[in-house]
Amino acid sequence: MQSSNVTDQEAAERLRRVLRVTDVALAHLSPEALLDELLIRVREILDADTAAVLLLDEATDELVARAAKGLEEEVEQGVRIPVGKGFAGRIAADRTPVIIRRVDHRNVLNPILREKGVRSLLGVPLLVHGRVLGVIHVGTLTERVFTENDVELLQLVAERAALALHVRMYERERMMTETLQSVFLPEALPNVPGLRLASRYLPASTSAGIGGDWYDVFVVPSGEVALVIGDVAGHGLHAASVMGKIRNALRAYAVEAAAPSEVMTRLDRLMKPLGIEELVTLLYGVVDVGLSSFRFASAGHLPPVVVTRDRARFAEVEDVDPPLGIGRSHAFTEHVVPLEPGSSLLLYTDGLIERREESLTDGLDRLRKAVASAWHAPDPEAAIATVLSALVGDERPSDDIALVLLQLEQEPTSVDLRIRAVPGELVTVRRALRRWLAFAGTSPIRDDVITAAGEACANAIEHAYGPDGGWVHLTGIRDDGTVELTVRDAGRWRERVTRRGFGLSLMQAMMDSVEIDRSSAGTSVVMRKAVAS
Amino acid sequence: MTELANVSLERAGDTVIAGVVGEIDFSVADDVARRIIESVENEDATLILDLTRLSYTDSAGINLVFDLAARLREHRQMFKIVLPVDSQPWRTFSIVGVDGEIPIFETIEQAKAGGEAAGER
Numbered sequence: 001m002q003s004s005n006v007t008d009q010e011a012a013e014r015l016r017r018v019l020r021v022t023d024v025a026l027a028h029l030s031p032e033a034l035l036d037e038l039l040i041r042v043r044e045i046l047d048a049d050t051a052a053v054l055l056l057d058e059a060t061d062e063l064v065a066r067a068a069k070g071l072e073e074e075v076e077q078g079v080r081i082p083v084g085k086g087f088a089g090r091i092a093a094d095r096t097p098v099i100i101r102r103v104d105h106r107n108v109l110n111p112i113l114r115e116k117g118v119r120s121l122l123g124v125p126l127l128v129h130g131r132v133l134g135v136i137h138v139g140t141l142t143e144r145v146f147t148e149n150d151v152e153l154l155q156l157v158a159e160r161a162a163l164a165l166h167v168r169m170y171e172r173e174r175m176m177t178e179t180l181q182s183v184f185l186p187e188a189l190p191n192v193p194g195l196r197l198a199s200r201y202l203p204a205s206t207s208a209g210i211g212g213d214w215y216d217v218f219v220v221p222s223g224e225v226a227l228v229i230g231d232v233a234g235h236g237l238h239a240a241s242v243m244g245k246i247r248n249a250l251r252a253y254a255v256e257a258a259a260p261s262e263v264m265t266r267l268d269r270l271m272k273p274l275g276i277e278e279l280v281t282l283l284y285g286v287v288d289v290g291l292s293s294f295r296f297a298s299a300g301h302l303p304p305v306v307v308t309r310d311r312a313r314f315a316e317v318e319d320v321d322p323p324l325g326i327g328r329s330h331a332f333t334e335h336v337v338p339l340e341p342g343s344s345l346l347l348y349t350d351g352l353i354e355r356r357e358e359s360l361t362d363g364l365d366r367l368r369k370a371v372a373s374a375w376h377a378p379d380p381e382a383a384i385a386t387v388l389s390a391l392v393g394d395e396r397p398s399d400d401i402a403l404v405l406l407q408l409e410q411e412p413t414s415v416d417l418r419i420r421a422v423p424g425e426l427v428t429v430r431r432a433l434r435r436w437l438a439f440a441g442t443s444p445i446r447d448d449v450i451t452a453a454g455e456a457c458a459n460a461i462e463h464a465y466g467p468d469g470g471w472v473h474l475t476g477i478r479d480d481g482t483v484e485l486t487v488r489d490a491g492r493w494r495e496r497v498t499r500r501g502f503g504l505s506l507m508q509a510m511m512d513s514v515e516i517d518r519s520s521a522g523t524s525v526v527m528r529k530a531v532a533s
Numbered sequence: 534m535t536e537l538a539n540v541s542l543e544r545a546g547d548t549v550i551a552g553v554v555g556e557i558d559f560s561v562a563d564d565v566a567r568r569i570i571e572s573v574e575n576e577d578a579t580l581i582l583d584l585t586r587l588s589y590t591d592s593a594g595i596n597l598v599f600d601l602a603a604r605l606r607e608h609r610q611m612f613k614i615v616l617p618v619d620s621q622p623w624r625t626f627s628i629v630g631v632d633g634e635i636p637i638f639e640t641i642e643q644a645k646a647g648g649e650a651a652g653e654r
Contacts, residue, residue: 104646210594423560429535430589447621454591458559502592502629 031168035067038130038161043069046150047158048138050118053126053161054081054088055134061090063135074112075456085097085109087121088135095132097124097155099146103139113139122146124154126162133162184244190219194291194409194435198380200388202401204235206349211400212239212278213349214247218254224286226254227294227404229301231442233279235400240277246324249274260284264321268332273324279341280324283347290438291408293339299324299331300351303363305371306337307344312372314364341411341438344383346371351399352391366391380405412436415476418435421461421469421489429457429474436476437531445531448510449483455503456487457526464491464523483510483531490522537561538587540568548575552583562593566600579611580633581644590622595629602635613637613644 029037039051050070054063065074065083085092086109086488091098100107102123108114123137136158189197199215212232220226228250232243249270253263263284271280283304284298296304296315300323303314315337321330339345353363370390377383384405392401415436419425430450437446453474460472473488507514511527538555551569573580582598584590598614605612614625614637626632638644 100609423558426558426560426591427556429557444619444621444624447624451589451591451621451625456591458591462559502595505629506592506625 004388031165032067034161034164034168036069038157039067039069042138042154042157046122046138046153048122049141050116050139051137052080052333053134053136055126055165055225056083056092056132061464063092066134070362071116071118073113075117077112079110079112081109087113088123088137091123091125091135091137092132095125097122097128097151099151101145102143105136117141120144122150122154124158126158126165128162128166133165136161158265171211184214184240184247186216186218189217190225191285192219192225193431194438195225195287196380196407196409197404198384199404200384200402201394202351202397204400211235211351212243212280213348213351213400213402214243215402215404216247216251217404218251220254220286223289225406226284226286227296227345227347227406228282228284229281229349229402229404230282231301231349231402239278242278242280245274246280250282254284259334260286260295260297261332264299264324264332265330266328268299268324268518276325279518282324287339287406290434291339291341292438294337294345295334296337297321298332299332302348302350304337305346305348305368306339307371307375308340310344310372310375312368312375314368332508339408341408343408344371344375344380345406346387346403347405348403349398349401351397351401352403354399356398380407383407404473411438413478416475417474419457419472419474421459421465421472421491423461425460425472426454426457429454433476449485449531450528451511452507452527453485453487454516455507455529456485459503459525460487460491460523462491463494464489466494478531481530483529485527486524487527488522488524492520492522538565540565542568545645547576547578548581548645549577549579551582552586554586556589557587557594557597558589558591559593562597566597569601570604573605573610575608577610579613580605581613581615581641583615583641583644584622585615585617585641587616587622589626592625592629594622595626595631598626598635604652611642612654613647615639615641615644625651 033051041052043051050068051070052071052074053066057064061083063083065079068074076278081089087098087100087107089109103118103121105114108121118139119141120143121137122140123135125135126133127207135152138154138388146290152283185201189199197217199217201213201215204211212234214230216228218226230243230246232239232246246267250263250267253266257263257266264282267282270279280299281301282299283301285294287294298317299321303317305312306315315335317335319333321332328391337345340401353367355363370387373390374386377386384403412435415432416428417432419428433453434451437449457472457474464470470489470491476483476485511529513528515526538553538557538561539649541552541554543552549572551572553565557565569580569582580601582601602612612635614635614638616626617639626637631637
């Protein structure tokens with residue numbers, strides 16, 4: 001027999017063809033087209049009459065026929081085989097190749113295989129990183145003994161196909177998620193002086209896992225910073241579209257209505273007209289302009305975590321309001337969390353804490369500890385990463401997760417500001433001083449200091465420089481209950497008659513002392529005022 | 534330009550109600566003044582300047598209301614200001630005696646009725 005050499009040559013040729021199975025030409029194909037192309041080549045290489053791929057549906061633990069050659073009915077009829085049952089089910093369950101020399105009803109579950117007259121079968125699992133993606137099998141209409149060589153060839157194909165499929169499925173899922181995120185999640189978080197913000201949305205691990213969780217952060221016309229976190233029950237595009245409707249309605253109401261409870265009440269009334277029947281939990285609140293409190297209303301949502309001086313606790317929510325659209329239209333309760341410089345606020349959805357084997361209380365407790373341990377993180381991005389690695393780890397979550405973290409910067413102990421000598425910079429001066437004087441609350445004393453500083457800077461801008469402009473330097477220190485402000489310019493005082501000199505009257509009336517020193521090098525104004533701290 | 538301050542205009546008979554929302558400093562005062570002056574016609578009897586939602590003003594706002602008062606006086610037109618007591622603008626105005634020259638009311642209704650001005654109590 002001279003066949004052994006021929007067989008070797010044949011084997012080498014077959015191998016070459018196998019390597020072509022996942023070559024560059026296939027790289028651009030969609031998963032469906034890739035499977036089709038793959039099966040054509042597999043059938044040819046192994047000289048088989050039929051070839052089919054079944055992919056695992058993780059939600060039902062069934063294999064679903066996704067592509068077939070010579071067995072097209074299998075796909076058309078959407079054949080589903082439970083893992084562990086029949087020929088394909090056994091391959092997926094045991095993760096090993098299975099050869100059937102003679103098909104009969106005892107070893108093959110799928111009637112199509114029998115009706116088609118398939119006599120012999122060879123199948124191997126599609127594995128990626130030890131995870132079963134599905135099964136690929138070939139069959140012949142005449143009886144055939146599949147050899148070890150055949151098994152190896154099909155395994156080689158399966159290995160490459162699984163990897164290519166995995167990448168494509170992962171890419172597609174990521175693309176869908178990214179599309180949704182780009183539509184419904186804010187493109188960028190607002191930049192608010194004194195606040196640092198970070199947020200994250202993690203889709204769930206299953207391919208249908210894009211859920212109805214969302215977050216939103218924006219500044220309303222009054223200057224308050226609005227924070228939103230919500231969760232529409234269910235998954236998939238429907239949940240996401242419900243989420244989109246509510247998100248847009250909320251944004252519209254937030255611009256009109258000042259109070260979070262009012263915004264929530266209006267949203268609640270909107271559920272029926274919009275035909276939304278899903279359970280929706282939602283938390284909406286605003287941080288005031290002085291960054292001293294978070295006012296919020298909650299429709300059955302989990303309470304925010306507040307971190308103050310190393311201590312993490314949940315915002316107290318008495319009288320929990322039910323999720324949106326529960327039916328009886330009612331007024332929502334408003335809750336207030338006091339904030340102080342250096343404190344943090346975390347809003348999240350239940351995916352962050354829910355574990356199958358764990359009670360809600362235990363989950364909340366783990367969250368509280370994780371947030372407390374993230375307290376020393378250098379910035380909110382790092383804090384979110386710390387919380388996520390403590391609660392979720394490296395695994396993809398089983399439910400989607402949205403979270404927003406807000407940190408108040410530490411109160412500045414002094415102010416040192418250099419501005420261009422143009423009127424448009426006066427608002428910068430006020431912003432910096434408001435933040436610095438946050439300790440004084442919204443008191444008239446704080447207003448006086450800000451107004452007097454504004455006048456001193458306005459004088460310098462108006463009188464110190466010619467058309468070339470210049471700089472104004474403002475410093476402020478706080479010492480023993482007294483605020484001292486210094487405003488310096490390097491210009492020469494040019495008296496103007498166009499405006500009446502109310503500025504100096506205001507400065508003198510609003511501050512305890514005002515000293516003005518004019519020299520050829522410029523003007524400096526030093527003002528002091530006692531502030532109760 | 535006027536991101537800081539928004540001017541809204543409303544007319545009730547021969548009265549113009551100009552509302553200024555936001556903050557006035559000398560970067561926006563001229564612009565705000567121009568918008569208000571343009572809104573007052575020759576045959577109007579009264580201008581009510583509603584500063585209920587003005588959260589801040591510096592001396593540029595004082596100059597603005599005194600200039601408005603002078604112009605309207607020339608045309609024999611009435612000028613009233615609505616401003617809640619205890620606000621930053623109220624304190625700023627009262628330090629230099631705006632309330633001594635221009636009647637200030639706490640609400641629009643009081644200003645329309647022309648009753649006793651807050652500054653005259």
